[in-house]
Each structure stands twice: as C-alpha cells, then as structure tokens.
Amino acid sequence: xxxxxxxxxxxxxxxxxxxxxxxxxxxxxxxxxxxxxxxxxxxxxxxxxxx
Numbered sequence: 001x002x003x004x005x006x007x008x009x010x011x012x013x014x015x016x017x018x019x020x021x022x023x024x025x026x027x028x029x030x031x032x033x034x035x036x037x038x039x040x041x042x043x044x045x046x047x048x049x050x051x
Contacts (some may be wrong), residue, residue: 014022023041027034 022036023034026032027037030037
C-alpha cells in the first residue's frame with residue numbers, strides 16, 4: 001500500500017495521507033475494497049507487456 005501512496009504522491013505532488021484519502025474515497029464511492037482500487041491503479045499505471 002505504501003508504494004501506491006508514494007507513487008500517487010509523486011505523480012500528483014500530494015502527501016501520502018492525501019493519496020490514501022483519495023484511495024479511500026474511491027473505494028467507498030465504488031463500493032470496492034481499498035486494496036482492489038489500489039491494485040487497479042497500479043495495473044493502469046504499469047500495464048503488463050504482451051509476450
């Protein structure tokens with residue numbers, strides 16, 4: 001989780017606490033677990049390369 005917070009903070013120039021608040025709000029508004037929202041963000045930022 002800290003990696004996602006740090007990554008989001010660097011990209012948008014926000015603090016880790018602000019990044020976590022964004023993840024929490026997205027989680028609540030989409031009725032998804034926070035870890036699933038965080039995973040989706042990481043997957044979008046770093047998509048797997050096709051073989």
